Amino acid sequence: MITMKKVLLGVFVLVFLGLSAWLGYYFYQKANTDPVVYKTEAPFETEIVKKTVATGSIVPRKEVQVKSQVSGIVEELHVEAGQIVKKGQLLAKIRIVPNMVSVNNAETNLQTAKLNFEEAKRELARYDQLYAEKVIPEQEYRKYKADFALKQEAMQAAENNLQLVREGSSRKSGQQSSNLVYSTIDGMLLDVPIKVGTSIIERNNFNEGTTIATVADMRSLVFEGKIDESEVGKLKENMDLVLTIGAIEGRVFDAKLEYIAPKGLDEEGSIKFPIRAQVVLDEKDFIRAGYSANADIVLDKRDKVMAIKESMLQFDKEKPYVEVEVAPQKFEKRMIQTGLSDGINIEVVSGLDGKEKVKVPDLGIAHI
Incomplete structure (x- = not known):
């Protein structure tokens, strides 16, 4: 029993000495670590443009x-x-390949019309003589003359119909050939x-x-694209678009939004709304139909406003604040009011002076 107690006591002493050595080393390292210096940046004046992107293609307005x-x-x-x-x-x-049944019917109709015309012609000749001799009255003579004209017209119609069936055109004056x-x-x-x-x-x-x-008509081109439902409510007709065409490097084209679809389309679980914009071209510009393009749509814009990088913002119960340097490497919390953001920079409306320096949280930490 005495031996067991000595062993346990020895183990305890060894563990205690090990922990003491580790704590001593840790505090030594802490004491000799260089102090951190937080990077700061001052607000700057810039232009902030909020925009969204629509994908689509360039197509002719009239095709x-x-x-x-x-x-x-x-x-x-x-x-x-x-x-x-x-x-x-x-x-x-x-070159028309005529249908034989149609040709046969047209030929039969023509032969019938010719026989009727010849019969009407003989009858008219006989009644011409009778009328000249004043054997028949003028009213009866006119009836046979009208019948002759009708049979003649029917024969001409049958001839034209046969020619149309065979060739797709006829000799009738003013009629455009259908072939x-x-x-x-x-x-x-x-x-x-x-x-x-x-x-x-x-x-x-x-x-x-x-x-x-x-x-x-390649002189009148339009951009046809689609935009997400989360952005469509911010669009209005006559808004300016900037088109980037993948096949034409180093050029951008202006466009004017002219149509926003009232109904969206379901595409892979998300709702997209078709839009159309008129492409503004110079006389020397030539764009091929079907080019894919991206349209930058300017939703809002601010000129010459004070801004900071959006990554410098911190939040307390959804209210934005920054840490302002009040002394070398000493910072205080400052609530600010923000405005327009383009995803990189954000407008500072109030709460911050243009000469103050703001701490960059968790970025740019250096040792001196």
């Missing part, structure tokens, strides 16, 4: 797809992508997706038809 009124095969193609065209300019000619495709607006050809020999489908109530060419 149309020109389609054919008849089905068939492209026989002639007079344009290619990149050309400037005028409204009414010929783009392509279509010729013309541009419907002035502009640039963005795309001509067909080639000579391509089979195409006509545009009708049941089919959109094959696109012959895409024409757009």
Whole structure:
């Protein structure tokens, strides 16, 4: 028992001596540690701009797809992508592949109309002689003359119908050939997706038809993008936008906001609102359709205001304050009123003098 007590006593003494040595070393290190010096910065005068960013693309305001009124095969193609065209300019000619049933019906109708016309012609010749001899009254003669004119018109209509079925056009005066495709607006050809020999489908109530060419007015471009629901309430029409186009380095373009969608779209769980802005271009500027772009939208702006870095702010029950240097490395808590922030700098409305120095919390600690 005596031996056990001696062992325990020896262990206790060793532990005590070890702790005493560690505490002595710790306080020695503390006493020889250099004092910390907190970095300070003075408020500065600057411009603060609060903005948001919308992503989107540059598109023509007016862009149309020109389609054919008849089905068939492209026989002639007079344009290619990149050309400037005028409204009414010929783009392509279509060779119609006629439907045999329709052709047969049209030919039958024409033969019937010709027979009716020949019969009316003979009858009119006979009644011409009878009328000249005053055998029949004028009223009866006019009836046969009108019947002849109707049969003649029916024959001409049947001839035109047959020609339309076969060729897509007729000789009738003033009628535009339906197998010729013309541009419907002035502009640039963005795309001509067909080639000579391509089979195409006509545009009708049941089919959109094959696109012959895409024409757009490249002098009037708009930015179409989307903005988050948290920012859309701050936007107003006629606000200024600054466009940055990824494909055009070193240039920014001005734009004017002209449309904000009244209804948002659900995209991957977040609501986005489409917007549109008119791009302001110089005469020498040329921007290709479809370029992706980012729009910086200025929500608010302050010129020549006193500000500090937002990272220097501290909060006490959500009220902002800073630590102001009142003596070398001595600081006091100062409540301030803040204004506009751009995420980096924040406006100081009151509570701080422009010559005072503010402590940078937890940053720039140095030893001397």
